[in-house]
Amino acid sequence: MRRSRLQSLLVYLGALLFAASVLLPVAWMLLSSVMPSTQLTALPLRWWPGTFDWSRYAALLTLEPNTPGQTFLYALRNSAVVALTTTAIALAAGIPAAYALSRFPAGKGGLLATVIATYMLPPVALVLPLYQLLAHLHLLNTVWGLILVYCSLILPFTTWLLKSNFDAVPVEIEESGLIDGLSRTGTMTRLVVPLALPGVTTSAIFAVLLAWDEFFYGLLFTNGLSAKTLPVAIADFTAGRATDYGLIMAAGALAALPPVLIAVALQRGLLAGLTSGGVKG
Amino acid sequence: MAAPTVPRARRTFSIPLSWPLLLPLVLLLACVVGYPLLRTVYLSFTDASLNALGTRPAWVGAQNYLTALTNPDFHATLWHSTYFSVASVGLELVLGVLVALLLNQPFRGRTAARALLILPWAIPTIVNATMWRWIYNPEYGALNALLTQVGLTGTYRSWLGEPGLALNMVVLADVWKNYPLVALITLAALQSVPAEIHEAAALDGAGAWTRFWKLTLPAIAGPLSVAVVLRTIEAFKVFDIIYVMTRGGPADTTKTASFTVYQEAYTYLQAGSGAAYANVMVLVSALLIAAYLWLSRRQGQA
Numbered sequence: 001m002r003r004s005r006l007q008s009l010l011v012y013l014g015a016l017l018f019a020a021s022v023l024l025p026v027a028w029m030l031l032s033s034v035m036p037s038t039q040l041t042a043l044p045l046r047w048w049p050g051t052f053d054w055s056r057y058a059a060l061l062t063l064e065p066n067t068p069g070q071t072f073l074y075a076l077r078n079s080a081v082v083a084l085t086t087t088a089i090a091l092a093a094g095i096p097a098a099y100a101l102s103r104f105p106a107g108k109g110g111l112l113a114t115v116i117a118t119y120m121l122p123p124v125a126l127v128l129p130l131y132q133l134l135a136h137l138h139l140l141n142t143v144w145g146l147i148l149v150y151c152s153l154i155l156p157f158t159t160w161l162l163k164s165n166f167d168a169v170p171v172e173i174e175e176s177g178l179i180d181g182l183s184r185t186g187t188m189t190r191l192v193v194p195l196a197l198p199g200v201t202t203s204a205i206f207a208v209l210l211a212w213d214e215f216f217y218g219l220l221f222t223n224g225l226s227a228k229t230l231p232v233a234i235a236d237f238t239a240g241r242a243t244d245y246g247l248i249m250a251a252g253a254l255a256a257l258p259p260v261l262i263a264v265a266l267q268r269g270l271l272a273g274l275t276s277g278g279v280k281g
Numbered sequence: 282m283a284a285p286t287v288p289r290a291r292r293t294f295s296i297p298l299s300w301p302l303l304l305p306l307v308l309l310l311a312c313v314v315g316y317p318l319l320r321t322v323y324l325s326f327t328d329a330s331l332n333a334l335g336t337r338p339a340w341v342g343a344q345n346y347l348t349a350l351t352n353p354d355f356h357a358t359l360w361h362s363t364y365f366s367v368a369s370v371g372l373e374l375v376l377g378v379l380v381a382l383l384l385n386q387p388f389r390g391r392t393a394a395r396a397l398l399i400l401p402w403a404i405p406t407i408v409n410a411t412m413w414r415w416i417y418n419p420e421y422g423a424l425n426a427l428l429t430q431v432g433l434t435g436t437y438r439s440w441l442g443e444p445g446l447a448l449n450m451v452v453l454a455d456v457w458k459n460y461p462l463v464a465l466i467t468l469a470a471l472q473s474v475p476a477e478i479h480e481a482a483a484l485d486g487a488g489a490w491t492r493f494w495k496l497t498l499p500a501i502a503g504p505l506s507v508a509v510v511l512r513t514i515e516a517f518k519v520f521d522i523i524y525v526m527t528r529g530g531p532a533d534t535t536k537t538a539s540f541t542v543y544q545e546a547y548t549y550l551q552a553g554s555g556a557a558y559a560n561v562m563v564l565v566s567a568l569l570i571a572a573y574l575w576l577s578r579r580q581g582q583a
Contacts, residue, residue: 008388011383011386011388012388014383015383015384015388015390015391015394018380018383018384018394018397019394019397021457022397022398022400022401023397023400025412025413025416025457026400026404026412028412028415028416028423029408029412029415032415040421041420041421043420043421044426044429044430045421045423045426045430089309092305093305093306093309094306096302096303096305096306097302097303097305097306097307099302100299100300100302100303101303103299104299108299108303111303111307113574115306115310116570116573116574117567117570117574118310118314120514120566120569120570120573121314121318121563121566121570122517122518122539122559122562122563122566123518123520123539124518124520124538124539124542124543124558124559124562125317125318125321125559125560125562125563126313126314126317126318126321127317127542127543127546127559128317128320128321128324128329128331128546128552128555128556128559129316129317129318129320129321129324130313130317131331132320133316133317148312148313149313151309151310151313152310152313152314152317155306155309155310156310156314159306188302209403212405213405213406213407215406215407215520215521215524216520216521216539216543219524220543220547230405230407231405231406231407231408231521234407234408234411235407235411235524235525237411238411238414238525245415245418245421248411248415249411249412249415252407252408252411252412253408255405255407255408256403256404256405256408259403259404259405260400260403260404262403263399263400263402263403264396264399264400264403267396267399270399271399271465271469274402274462274465274466275465275466275468275469275504
């Protein structure tokens, strides 16, 4: 449809406003992370750093004992280990389950609904017994404890997403595989999973992002270098007495970097996952 | 020679085979969801305390629930959760649809603008919360500086320190991160409406407003309603952004239900009453989850 000059102007104005509203807060986080401390607390506020101060990034990327850097790097490692291991477990248990839910749905409608409901349950409803369970198993403040607990969140989500991806693979392909002598597990691993690979990858990435973002269980079940995750470490920085906002913003920028890079690199697949698989039962 | 019979034999065999495939999922979820949930129900009828993990708690019947349901502080936190959910999701809905309609227009740079939607979504919740806390900082925050330098206001405000204001400011921070999801879902739904139908309606004399109500809205209503219930479920259990931005303050005005459970159980170590609070939340969530399942099933059939 043809637009009038005024309508075009409004569209561009709106787009500009939208872009600014998305970019400015993030830009301010990045600028604050490289502003000299004196400028951060100077009034009136100056919007551009007089000199670029990269020292916070250097301070965060050091393993020297009892420094914010040590906390940060350990937390980075813990987050990576927890996110990747949980995702691996969620795929190992989720792929066969999603396959069964997709191919043999008879009598399992209730199970799928339960799995989806599980994902949506408020974590506070599970946290007390999980705390006792981890204490009992001596898994408090360990990455393995977190991995076990994160399964409650990530396994239902990946199963749900995988199921809707497997649904899109035509059954006829499997039937020809069965005629050619493949077993049911064979058709799953050799035909359905490879054909649904983009969806499987998307599910894995969502799982990693979900684990990377988790805060509540991380806060309650960890307290030291050995298992504290990135979100918990950043929240701790904020609660510190001498609050160096430049340092917190640098930590935030670094913690946001992996998910943002993943999201930007895999935009197409993620958008498809967000808009279709992610919201359908 | 035996080829045609093989698939048949395998297929009859395959029905019981599907249960072993489900076993790891069922076992894991039974351990980390089923058992804890049942145990929380049990705890909610006892006087369990996190101080005395080893000892057997005493059965107190419905006492914890009666205390919870008559406690005005708990009513307040439920109200804060509800207000947060309604305000956040309401704004996300309006902003999401507006931005989706905008990004559905052809203009130069549209692809880049659409890609921008993924940025707030990808930023971790805790990073988003610390970023906005810094922007809202009463002395050195960018918001006060911007408003004063532009000339909109002469005085600095304590955005997260004023009881009437704090929850609304947390809502805004939450909306910034989460409305892109609504926008993305709307954008996908908008693409299913062929432009020709709009043009035909326009030729027939339908104005932009009529076309929105009669053509666009019916096309996006389904996916949008599913997204709204999904976001409401998320918003109702909000904890992380509150924890970082206000810790429930000032004067408990940002204390949500999840935050209350956390405090009751981990600050005051009252596991029994904490569990009762949690179960009240579960009941409210269950209604929302049922609504979600019902809506998404209808979507699936459509």
